[in-house]
Amino acid sequence: MSLIAEPKGVKRVMDTQCPFCSVQCKMQVIEEVAAAGSVPSYSVVPKPNQASEGRLCIKGMNAYQHALTAERILHPMMKIDGKFVQVTWADAYAHIVRNFHNLRDQYGQHSVGVYGGGSLTNESAYLLGKFARVALQTKYIDYNGRFCMSAAASAGVKVFGIDRGLTNQLSDIEMAECLLLAGTNIAECQPTLMPYLTRAKEKGAFLIAIDPRETGTTRIADLHLRVKPGMDATLANGMLKVLLEEGLVDQHFVDHRTNGFSELKTHLESLDMKEISELAGVPETLIRQAALAYGRAATGMVFTARGVEQQTDGHMAVRNFLNLVLLTGKIGKPGCGYGAVTGQGNGQGGREHGQKADQLPGYRLIENPEDRAYVAGVWGIDPNELPGKGVSAYEMMELVHQQEIRALFVMGSNPIVSNPNANFVEEGLKKLDFLVVADFLLSETAQLADLILPASTYLENGGTLTNLEGRVLLRESAQPVPGEVKHDWQILCELAGSLGRGSLFQYQDAEDIFDELRLASRGGVADYYGITYERLRQEEGIYWPCPEPQHPGQRRLFEASFPLPDGKALLTSVANHLPQERISDAFPLYLTTGRVLTHYLTGVQTRRSHSLAARDVESFMEIHPKTARKYRLEDAALVKVASKRGEIYVRCRYSSDIREDTVFVPMHWGNTQNVNKITNDALDPTCRMPGFKVCAVHVSPFVAE
Numbered sequence: 001m002s003l004i005a006e007p008k009g010v011k012r013v014m015d016t017q018c019p020f021c022s023v024q025c026k027m028q029v030i031e032e033v034a035a036a037g038s039v040p041s042y043s044v045v046p047k048p049n050q051a052s053e054g055r056l057c058i059k060g061m062n063a064y065q066h067a068l069t070a071e072r073i074l075h076p077m078m079k080i081d082g083k084f085v086q087v088t089w090a091d092a093y094a095h096i097v098r099n100f101h102n103l104r105d106q107y108g109q110h111s112v113g114v115y116g117g118g119s120l121t122n123e124s125a126y127l128l129g130k131f132a133r134v135a136l137q138t139k140y141i142d143y144n145g146r147f148c149m150s151a152a153a154s155a156g157v158k159v160f161g162i163d164r165g166l167t168n169q170l171s172d173i174e175m176a177e178c179l180l181l182a183g184t185n186i187a188e189c190q191p192t193l194m195p196y197l198t199r200a201k202e203k204g205a206f207l208i209a210i211d212p213r214e215t216g217t218t219r220i221a222d223l224h225l226r227v228k229p230g231m232d233a234t235l236a237n238g239m240l241k242v243l244l245e246e247g248l249v250d251q252h253f254v255d256h257r258t259n260g261f262s263e264l265k266t267h268l269e270s271l272d273m274k275e276i277s278e279l280a281g282v283p284e285t286l287i288r289q290a291a292l293a294y295g296r297a298a299t300g301m302v303f304t305a306r307g308v309e310q311q312t313d314g315h316m317a318v319r320n321f322l323n324l325v326l327l328t329g330k331i332g333k334p335g336c337g338y339g340a341v342t343g344q345g346n347g348q349g350g351r352e353h354g355q356k357a358d359q360l361p362g363y364r365l366i367e368n369p370e371d372r373a374y375v376a377g378v379w380g381i382d383p384n385e386l387p388g389k390g391v392s393a394y395e396m397m398e399l400v401h402q403q404e405i406r407a408l409f410v411m412g413s414n415p416i417v418s419n420p421n422a423n424f425v426e427e428g429l430k431k432l433d434f435l436v437v438a439d440f441l442l443s444e445t446a447q448l449a450d451l452i453l454p455a456s457t458y459l460e461n462g463g464t465l466t467n468l469e470g471r472v473l474l475r476e477s478a479q480p481v482p483g484e485v486k487h488d489w490q491i492l493c494e495l496a497g498s499l500g501r502g503s504l505f506q507y508q509d510a511e512d513i514f515d516e517l518r519l520a521s522r523g524g525v526a527d528y529y530g531i532t533y534e535r536l537r538q539e540e541g542i543y544w545p546c547p548e549p550q551h552p553g554q555r556r557l558f559e560a561s562f563p564l565p566d567g568k569a570l571l572t573s574v575a576n577h578l579p580q581e582r583i584s585d586a587f588p589l590y591l592t593t594g595r596v597l598t599h600y601l602t603g604v605q606t607r608r609s610h611s612l613a614a615r616d617v618e619s620f621m622e623i624h625p626k627t628a629r630k631y632r633l634e635d636a637a638l639v640k641v642a643s644k645r646g647e648i649y650v651r652c653r654y655s656s657d658i659r660e661d662t663v664f665v666p667m668h669w670g671n672t673q674n675v676n677k678i679t680n681d682a683l684d685p686t687c688r689m690p691g692f693k694v695c696a697v698h699v700s701p702f703v704a705e
């Protein structure tokens with residue numbers, strides 16, 4: 001931060017980084033006060049940086065508004081007789097210790113759960129994992145990234161031996177002759193990356209998009225496959241079959257760099273193209289066209305995002321897209337690769353350093369004796385003190401409901417809006433004996449809390465975040481904290497102290513924590529050992545793995561081999577899956593969910609930004625006009641959308657761009673517009689991802705009762 005005295009007033013320049021999506025665009029927020037006592041005005045200037053190349057989207061331009069809003073929580077707040085009352089930090093910590101100790105005495109150490117988020121810095125995410133295992137000694141910790149990256153992450157680990165969002169740099173995109181965009185809406189979700197796609201197109205690349213609706217992204221595609229929601233694995237089988245039949249398999253690559261080809265070949269031969277086309281809802285000719293375009297191109301990249309992944313078969317669906325990459329040998333070389341388009345600002349780093357139920361820092365596994373011993377050594381504890389693995393985010397909510405988890409510590413998430421089957425989740429959270437939420441705004445979940453701890457925003461909290469490419473970036477603190485606000489990591493250290501484990505949580509600042517994280521990740525899959533704050537300041541960003549301080553960081557993965565025991569990637573036979581919930585007479589339409597450009601996740605932040613909120617003031621349902629007329633729904637009228645689990649009320653929006661059997665509702669609103677009140681809580685059997693992208697619904701006009 002710098003203060004510049006101008007002739008007319010005072011100017012404050014804050015160098016920072018957008019807190020929202022995984023691109024992590026750098027920017028400057030400039031505050032000007034024309035004269036003493038007058039209201040400040042703000043402007044935002046993008047800063048040059050490698051991922052966004054100096055671009056910002058509308059969310060970044062307005063991200064200062066929620067951080068500087070008068071609605072910030074500035075003091076610890078305790079709920080007394082149903083009302084929040086300001087208390088001191090000392091009282092807040094004493095209250096937590098009392099409650100946690102009582103519950104642990106009565107119900108055991110695992111009666112307290114911890115729930116984190118992918119917006120936290122690497123330092124806070126790392127410390128949250130350590131706090132749960134060392135200070136609370138609970139096995140129950142998981143985070144919102146379970147709903148975001150778990151399908152792609154688990155598929156990457158299984159198939160490649162490593163999970164890094166992009167296997168190469170963004171700059172490879174424009175070297176690709178064919179780009180396959182499956183269930184990703186980059187135009188609205190990572191808007192500053194769009195020029196990578198348009199530049200590739202200008203150079204002649206063929207773009208294929210797979211999405212049940214037309215979006216800003218599908219609009220620039222040469223071929224749009226309007227898949228039936230949940231049927232991506234099947235569609236990919238069709239493309240694989242064409243590759244095989246047309247001799248487009250890179251046999252040399254398959255023989256030398258993969259396992260599992262003969263089983264996959266037999267499996268694909270047994271499938272029927274006509275059946276695939278009917279199941280996927282995409283004409284056979286278009287499936288062929290897509291496969292030929294990708295298969296014949298000399299270079300190409302495949303991207304998947306939540307459209308493919310947030311499914312009850314998300315893990316397998318991603319593996320089938322990885323089959324496409326491997327069969328054609330399009331990986332580990334320029335203009336080739338795979339990208340799981342990561343979501344949250346630190347969605348990548350947040351999944352590497354131990355806030356996941358089964359993980360320790362550096363992508364180590366909590367059930368692996370060597371990993372336990374190594375991390376316990378770094379932490380200065382006996383490995384036997386470390387608990388085992390817990391359960392996934394939604395399964396924690398089930399345990400909350402069953403009152404096996406009696407207290408929850410939430411940091412950086414709004415689970416009541418973001419979990420599937422939200423009515424059930426809300427019911428459960430209300431049963432808790434004690435709910436603590438660390439947030440800077442009064443989220444829907446914070447409103448239910450017994451105690452709210454005021455956390456700092458991105459403008460105040462310095463630390464590292466890892467962007468979608470696997471590039472670690474340093475975000476410096478840009479302003480002092482307001483009121484009595486504390487950084488997440490400070491809260492965790494002080495609370496660990498109150499719980500009697502202070503000696504294991506002694507850090508001066510975020511850099512100190514990062515230095516411990518470096519050691520804890522050393523030799524692990526996500527090795528950060530060679531990355532230092534000093535290097536990050538000089539080099540702008542460094543890719544992991546970076547095992548030594550002299551190592552440049554690995555930009556492109558898998559050039560020579562895959563980090564699996566025999567160095568080979570794994571091809572997998574994937575059955576034609578149907579989503580777990582099917583349509584019926586009572587619930588005849590598919591509902592799919594997702595995002596709009598102006599809002600971010602559960603909307604807690606963007607709904608408090610006046611510029612963003614004004615663009616989309618309420619939720620809506622996108623529906624084909626033909627379908628709408630069938631159900632007597634008028635454009636712009638309020639409609640009721642109901643599933644087996646509940647109902648919501650949103651504005652009807654006609655769109656001939658969506659499949660006639662499908663409606664779409666965004667996820668950014670709470671209460672009666674919270675789409676998760678109706679989504680299905682069935683989970684993927686491998687990664688425990690909920691099927692956010694398909695459930696069966698009924699739609700009807702809103703009738704006031």
Ligand SMILES: Nc1nc2c(c(=O)[nH]1)N[C@H]1C(S)=C(S)[C@@H](COP(=O)(O)OP(=O)(O)OC[C@H]3O[C@@H](n4cnc5c(=O)[nH]c(N)nc54)[C@H](O)[C@@H]3O)O[C@H]1N2
Nearest residue numbers: 183184185189229230305306307343344594595597600601
């Ligand atoms: N504006 C904005 N940007 C964001 C976010 C935000 O909330 N708002 N959130 C960030 C986060 S955390 C994430 S995870 C990412 C999400 O980024 P994306 O995954 O790109 O976003 P979504 O809108 O959830 O889903 C992408 C597309 O999948 C399509 N889709 C739905 N069902 C299916 C299906 O069955 N198959 C296929 N192939 N496609 C389907 C939807 O129509 C949608 O266009 O965005 C990040 N960026």
Ligand SMILES: Nc1nc2c(c(=O)[nH]1)N[C@H]1C(S)=C(S)[C@@H](COP(=O)(O)OP(=O)(O)OC[C@H]3O[C@@H](n4cnc5c(=O)[nH]c(N)nc54)[C@H](O)[C@@H]3O)O[C@H]1N2
Nearest residue numbers: 119144147148412413414418438443455593601602604692
């Ligand atoms: N139906 C449906 N549901 C979905 C999805 C979908 O596509 N469809 N997508 C899923 C996905 S991909 C995701 S990532 C989840 C997101 O789900 P959530 O994590 O619940 O969503 P957010 O709105 O990011 O909530 C973050 C909360 O933490 C606060 N916060 C932000 N930064 C910090 C910080 O640094 N420290 C602290 N202490 N607090 C902070 C914010 O103010 C906000 O209240 O939702 C999932 N839910």
Ligand code: SF4
Nearest residue numbers: 018021024025057060
């Ligand atoms: S939301 Fe994403 S693309 Fe937009 S400015 Fe922020 S980091 Fe960049």
Ligand SMILES: [Mo]
Nearest residue numbers: 147148343344
């Ligand atoms: Mo996400």
